[in-house]
Amino acid sequence: MAASRYREIAAALSAEIAALPPGTKIDGELAVAARFGVSRAAARAAVQELERQFLVRRVRGRGTFTSRRIDYPITSTRPPSWSQTLRDAGALPRTVVRSCVEVPMPQAVAHKLHAAEGSAVWRLQRRSFTDDLPASWGTEWVPAETVPELPAALRSVESLDRIVRDVGGVVPARRWVRASMEAADGEVADELAIGPGAPVWFVESVNQDAATATPVYLTERWIRADAIRVVFEAGAGPS
Amino acid sequence: MAASRYREIAAALSAEIAALPPGTKIDGELAVAARFGVSRAAARAAVQELERQFLVRRVRGRGTFTSRRIDYPITSTRPPSWSQTLRDAGALPRTVVRSCVEVPMPQAVAHKLHAAEGSAVWRLQRRSFTDDLPASWGTEWVPAETVPELPAALRSVESLDRIVRDVGGVVPARRWVRASMEAADGEVADELAIGPGAPVWFVESVNQDAATATPVYLTERWIRADAIRVVFEAGAGPS
DNA sequence: CAGTGGTCTAGACCACGGG
DNA sequence: CCGTGGTCTAGACCACTGG
Numbered sequence: 173m174a175a176s177r178y179r180e181i182a183a184a185l186s187a188e189i190a191a192l193p194p195g196t197k198i199d200g201e202l203a204v205a206a207r208f209g210v211s212r213a214a215a216r217a218a219v220q221e222l223e224r225q226f227l228v229r230r231v232r233g234r235g236t237f238t239s240r241r242i243d244y245p246i247t248s249t250r251p252p253s254w255s256q257t258l259r260d261a262g263a264l265p266r267t268v269v270r271s272c273v274e275v276p277m278p279q280a281v282a283h284k285l286h287a288a289e290g291s292a293v294w295r296l297q298r299r300s301f302t303d304d305l306p307a308s309w310g311t312e313w314v315p316a317e318t319v320p321e322l323p324a325a326l327r328s329v330e331s332l333d334r335i336v337r338d339v340g341g342v343v344p345a346r347r348w349v350r351a352s353m354e355a356a357d358g359e360v361a362d363e364l365a366i367g368p369g370a371p372v373w374f375v376e377s378v379n380q381d382a383a384t385a386t387p388v389y390l391t392e393r394w395i396r397a398d399a400i401r402v403v404f405e406a407g408a409g410p411s
Numbered sequence: 412m413a414a415s416r417y418r419e420i421a422a423a424l425s426a427e428i429a430a431l432p433p434g435t436k437i438d439g440e441l442a443v444a445a446r447f448g449v450s451r452a453a454a455r456a457a458v459q460e461l462e463r464q465f466l467v468r469r470v471r472g473r474g475t476f477t478s479r480r481i482d483y484p485i486t487s488t489r490p491p492s493w494s495q496t497l498r499d500a501g502a503l504p505r506t507v508v509r510s511c512v513e514v515p516m517p518q519a520v521a522h523k524l525h526a527a528e529g530s531a532v533w534r535l536q537r538r539s540f541t542d543d544l545p546a547s548w549g550t551e552w553v554p555a556e557t558v559p560e561l562p563a564a565l566r567s568v569e570s571l572d573r574i575v576r577d578v579g580g581v582v583p584a585r586r587w588v589r590a591s592m593e594a595a596d597g598e599v600a601d602e603l604a605i606g607p608g609a610p611v612w613f614v615e616s617v618n619q620d621a622a623t624a625t626p627v628y629l630t631e632r633w634i635r636a637d638a639i640r641v642v643f644e645a646g647a648g649p650s
Numbered sequence: 651c652a653g654t655g656g657t658c659t660a661g662a663c664c665a666c667g668g669g
Numbered sequence: 670c671c672g673t674g675g676t677c678t679a680g681a682c683c684a685c686t687g688g
């Protein structure tokens with residue numbers, strides 16, 4: 173079963189930090205090694221165990237900190253807004269635009285949006301943070317006719333959901349969504365500041381106007397599994 | 412970036428094993444250490460990297476083997492049959508009954524099945540294997556009136572979907588499903604033969620009769636994320 | 651600059667599985 | 670019995686962060 177020193181230590185630390193608020197700095201590897209009288213390698217194994225269980229987050233040069241996962245529910249009823257969903261969960265979302273350029277719509281995107289291939293579309297690449305930690309990275313495809321001045325709009329409002337409501341005059345709702353868990357590879361791992369192989373979500377979503385059922389925009393988003401607890405729910409509720 | 416010896420080794424091994432059929436035995440830690448001229452710890456780190464990326468599976472006493480994840484799509488259209496879904500993906504599913512007892516229906520289950528609390532229900536606990544490797548473990552709740560002789564039926568047929576079709580005369584379809592990724596804790600880790608903290612799915616599903624829309628049974632299932640690639644899809648398809 | 655986590659070495663003993 | 674992976678020690682150097 174457990175019966176290994178580093179798991180005992182992990183369990184002890186786990187109990188200690190359970191009540192601490194997220195973001196609290198806790199003992200590092202050397203401190204744990206000294207306190208429990210083990211080598212640094214064993215102490216490291218214990219702290220890595222906590223990291224695998226999403227209980228702590230470690231940053232080289234800074235230290236080890238208590239952590240929590242933010243719930244991110246994906247359902248047909250909830251509006252597909254990253255910022256709103258995270259605020260509802262009590263987190264502080266922040267989104268940084270990496271690039272926003274107008275390009276001819278690729279075939280694959282046109283197919284999903286029921287739009288004409290080659291028509292003008294904004295390709296928006298953004299990184300999102302929760303509580304100042306990188307959590308998500310990906311691309312949104314917004315037809316230029318829906319929001320002609322997207323870069324300008326993004327300077328005052330971070331939420332794409334809000335922009336298409338206010339400027340485009342549509343109410344986004346999920347039309348189709350697909351999600352799976354993957355191991356982060358090179359580019360994704362870099363953008364999310366995690367090691368390669370760390371678990372990440374890949375979520376693809378086509379959003380439509382609630383009134384007209386017309387596809388409005390497409391998102392392709394990678395999400396850190398240690399930062400966000402994606403909960404997928406579909407069908408008639410159990411109640 | 413990468414720039415560490417063990418990641419270089421992991422990348423080299425990854426390329427080597429890419430073409431091998433799943434289940435092929437490959438070099439162990441000592442062999443890798445000798446071949447690349449590094450310590451066993453570095454070789455171990457490389458092989459663990461491959462394990463995190465779901466490329467190999469390691470078993471103490473036996474060795475390291477190439478691996479693959481089986482796609483397990485969860486959609487409203489596909490029938491909620493574990494065995495059929497896995498066979499469609501080209502895997503060989505096998506299910507072993509751990510226990511099957513008739514109990515009074517708990518309140519939480521009754522609520523989800525729209526049934527009377529305390530009425531007779533089978534509580535079926537099973538483990539499932541794909542290609543003879545443990546992949547899933549969990550509980551199914553089947554009202555006794557639907558399948559009065561469930562233990563007898565299970566002796567000849569493994570698929571619960573098939574049994575309720577043939578004996579209960581209903582056609583199961585997903586009514587409601589909820590899924591999230593968690594870190595395996597004690598009991599789950601034991602049943603799935605993985606270390607604590609390994610990534611696992613928790614999938615809860617209420618299935619109903621396609622014709623009458625009456626809830627038929629409830630499943631609560633833990634799934635090894637390294638063995639099964641769960642893909643959810645909801646809403647009107649992109650095509 | 652000191653402290654952190656990331657990597658690495660060269661050993662060691664153990665539990666487990668299969669011949 | 671031997672080979673496997675799981676755990677552990679006692680060191681070491683490095684890259685990165687913060688003051």
